Amino acid sequence: MTDASLTPATTATGTRSHTRDIGLKARYAAERRFRAYGLAAVALGLFFLFLLLGSVIAQGYTAFWQTSIQLDIEFDEEVIDPDGNRDSDRMVLLTANYPLLAQRALHEKLGVDPDDRAARRDANSLLSQGVRTQLRDIVVSDPSIIGTTRTVWVLAHGDIDSAAKGQFDLTVEESRRRVNDRQLGYMQTLEEAGVMEGRFNTGLFTFGASSRPETAGMGVAIIGSFYMMAIVLVLALPIGVAASIYLEEFAPKNRLTDIIEVNINNLAAVPSIVYGLLGLAVFINFAGLPRSAAVVGGLVLTLMTLPTIIIATRAALKAVPPSIRAAALGVGASKMQMVFHHVLPLAAPGILTGTIIGLATALGETAPLLLIGMVAFVADYPATPFDPSTALPVQIYMWSGQAERAFVERTSGAIIILLLFLAVMNITAIILRRRFERRW
Amino acid sequence: MKVDTQQGFADGTATAVAGSNEFPVKMDGKNVNVFYGDKQAIFDVNLEIRERQVTALIGPSGCGKSTYLRCLNRMNDTIESCRVTGLITMDGEDIYDPSIDVVELRARVGMVFQKPNPFPKSIFENVSYGPRIHGLARSKADLEALVEQSLRGAGLWDEVKDRLQEPGTGLSGGQQQRLCIARAIAVSPEVILMDEPCSALDPIATAIVEELIDELRQNYTIAIVTHSMQQAARVSQRTAMFHLGELVEVDDTETMFTNPSEKRTQDYITGRFG
Numbered sequence: 001m002t003d004a005s006l007t008p009a010t011t012a013t014g015t016r017s018h019t020r021d022i023g024l025k026a027r028y029a030a031e032r033r034f035r036a037y038g039l040a041a042v043a044l045g046l047f048f049l050f051l052l053l054g055s056v057i058a059q060g061y062t063a064f065w066q067t068s069i070q071l072d073i074e075f076d077e078e079v080i081d082p083d084g085n086r087d088s089d090r091m092v093l094l095t096a097n098y099p100l101l102a103q104r105a106l107h108e109k110l111g112v113d114p115d116d117r118a119a120r121r122d123a124n125s126l127l128s129q130g131v132r133t134q135l136r137d138i139v140v141s142d143p144s145i146i147g148t149t150r151t152v153w154v155l156a157h158g159d160i161d162s163a164a165k166g167q168f169d170l171t172v173e174e175s176r177r178r179v180n181d182r183q184l185g186y187m188q189t190l191e192e193a194g195v196m197e198g199r200f201n202t203g204l205f206t207f208g209a210s211s212r213p214e215t216a217g218m219g220v221a222i223i224g225s226f227y228m229m230a231i232v233l234v235l236a237l238p239i240g241v242a243a244s245i246y247l248e249e250f251a252p253k254n255r256l257t258d259i260i261e262v263n264i265n266n267l268a269a270v271p272s273i274v275y276g277l278l279g280l281a282v283f284i285n286f287a288g289l290p291r292s293a294a295v296v297g298g299l300v301l302t303l304m305t306l307p308t309i310i311i312a313t314r315a316a317l318k319a320v321p322p323s324i325r326a327a328a329l330g331v332g333a334s335k336m337q338m339v340f341h342h343v344l345p346l347a348a349p350g351i352l353t354g355t356i357i358g359l360a361t362a363l364g365e366t367a368p369l370l371l372i373g374m375v376a377f378v379a380d381y382p383a384t385p386f387d388p389s390t391a392l393p394v395q396i397y398m399w400s401g402q403a404e405r406a407f408v409e410r411t412s413g414a415i416i417i418l419l420l421f422l423a424v425m426n427i428t429a430i431i432l433r434r435r436f437e438r439r440w
Numbered sequence: 441m442k443v444d445t446q447q448g449f450a451d452g453t454a455t456a457v458a459g460s461n462e463f464p465v466k467m468d469g470k471n472v473n474v475f476y477g478d479k480q481a482i483f484d485v486n487l488e489i490r491e492r493q494v495t496a497l498i499g500p501s502g503c504g505k506s507t508y509l510r511c512l513n514r515m516n517d518t519i520e521s522c523r524v525t526g527l528i529t530m531d532g533e534d535i536y537d538p539s540i541d542v543v544e545l546r547a548r549v550g551m552v553f554q555k556p557n558p559f560p561k562s563i564f565e566n567v568s569y570g571p572r573i574h575g576l577a578r579s580k581a582d583l584e585a586l587v588e589q590s591l592r593g594a595g596l597w598d599e600v601k602d603r604l605q606e607p608g609t610g611l612s613g614g615q616q617q618r619l620c621i622a623r624a625i626a627v628s629p630e631v632i633l634m635d636e637p638c639s640a641l642d643p644i645a646t647a648i649v650e651e652l653i654d655e656l657r658q659n660y661t662i663a664i665v666t667h668s669m670q671q672a673a674r675v676s677q678r679t680a681m682f683h684l685g686e687l688v689e690v691d692d693t694e695t696m697f698t699n700p701s702e703k704r705t706q707d708y709i710t711g712r713f714g
Binding site: 329 | 559
């Protein structure tokens with residue numbers, strides 16, 4: 001009986017709740033649509049990211065291999081030091097005709113007729129002009145090598161490198177090609193003999209600027225960028241954190257601090273080239289610091305990074321729960337002790353993340369560096385931040401304007417190196433964050 | 441005017457609670473007004489906190505009882521727009537006098553907050569922090585002894601003695617609150633202010649903390665803000681009733697709960713409003 005009386009009651013309420021339209025269908029549909037938009041946006045973003053990375057890597061990975069030729073070079077005293085006075089005059093070893101040594105060894109290897117000038121010229125142009133420095137460095141570092149024969153891997157010319165990597169269209173008429181048929185024949189001979197191959201391109205990381213792609217590298221740019229990052233870190237982190245702590249914890253909340261806050265936020269949005277103009281006017285023209293120097297670049301990037309660090313640090317300080325401050329003050333800590341014993345350690349992960357992201361932005365910044373003259377042809381390593389140098393992104397910019405085919409892959413290769421540096425910095429930020437993060 | 445009524449009642453009930461007037465006045469507020477910007481939160485409050493007693497501050501939400509409590513160790517100073525007028529003394533000394541150092545005042549008037557707020561550090565560091573910054577311990581052994589004594593005082597020693605290096609935030613809510621009490625008594629304050637210390641705790645933890653408050657009364661002067669009538673009745677010897685920023689009445693707790701002189705108190709205690 002009870003069952004019978006209960007059943008109709010439940011069905012009654014059941015049907016009532018069914019008939020009541022509270023728009024569930026539309027709400028779920030809206031939610032599904034929203035998810036679909038989100039997924040589409042993420043997919044589009046990933047697509048372009050892969051497109052970008054894919055094209056850079058596809059074009060750039062070959063830059064990490066450089067075609068080289070193995071030669072048995074006889075360091076002939078007749079060529080290097082015909083007068084035998086290398087002990088008294090150090091210029092002898094520096095100015096000797098080293099390319100001739102490599103050319104002789106190559107002619108021997110290829111069996112080039114010494115009287116056929118055209119054949120000799122074609123064979124000679126397989127070699128990079130860089131062999132002069134390469135062999136000179138070997139001899140200068142160890143003069144006892146003179147008179148002996150050594151096996152040396154010398155750099156091939158940039159055009160030969162491109163041809164070996166299959167980057168030239170060989171169907172083009174010979175006279176309009178940078179590599180002629182005879183040279184292709186030589187290349188084949190050398191490859192079959194196993195003395196010409198692509199070797200890891202350490203020069204890409206160590207060489208300075210050069211108009212020859214095979215001897216152009218990012219060495220100077222890496223050192224310049226390193227100097228600038230060190231300057232930015234040393235200046236921007238303490239100044240930024242100190243400014244944030246003052247503004248967030250100590251400054252009276254009045255009109256003046258409001259204006260300062262608004263302006264700091266505005267500074268973060270100022271185009272970077274304006275900072276370049278500022279650096280040119282203040283640091284170079286007024287303060288008289290050297291042009292093209294990493295110190296000026298570092299100072300300009302510091303100014304640019306400061307707002308980012310201040311904003312990130314203030315956000316991190318704000319995120320520390322007020323109960324921790326109250327607890328510290330409640331046991332009689334002074335404001336300074338409260339900040340340095342409790343608030344700052346808790347804000348540290350956020351501050352570190354903000355700083356590293358600021359540094360990463362500064363590392364990739366190009367425009368302000370162009371204005372302070374860091375877009376220069378610098379072949380020698382800068383010994384101090386006051387010497388001329390370039391920076392990674394500027395080096396990319398300069399290579400992108402070069403005509404040789406081999407510079408195309410080097411531009412992409414340089415982008416890969418820059419991205420690797422950025423990735424390392426961002427991963428560091430994540431690891432530091434994980435490490436120092438505390439729960440409360 | 442209110443001081444008169446209050447004293448009249450204290451006299452009249454002298455026999456009810458074993459002579460509450462024997463307890464000297466520790467902290468005294470005279471005509472205290474508190475403003476948050478243009479808004480006045482407390483109106484002419486005269487309230488004394490007596491030594492070695494628990495004074496409970498009760499009243500509906502927003503009545504100004506927490507605000508008054510926070511005046512006693514000048515925690516309101518940290519709120520930019522807050523302004524306090526009137527005279528608040530501790531042992532006869534004006535605590536808002538420019539010659540009084542607020543850091544020293546807070547070392548003498550400790551505070552326990554509504555939500556347990558241990559530092560995200562070890563249990564040991566939580567308790568030793570106050571003594572360390574005030575230089576109360578001469579040696580490491582001194583400090584360890586002080587930490588043990590404080591944790592014992594808060595009734596937490598047996599539960600945590602084997603894990604002093606573990607984070608204080610890993611304790612249960614009730615243990616965290618007792619850790620905060622240990623942290624407060626570690627600097628040997630004269631007065632302990634408690635702002636609804638049990639509102640975030642379950643009944644068992646509440647009972648433990650209430651018992652602790654009763655023990656602490658032997659050595660400390662305590663002022664406690666509470667929303668619970670029962671708690672006020674259980675732990676306090678004197679009760680002050682606040683309403684809309686005014687002190688309605690203050691009296692011995694027993695009198696207050698059995699025979700309040702004001703109708704508003706009667707209505708609040710019996711649950712007619714609040």
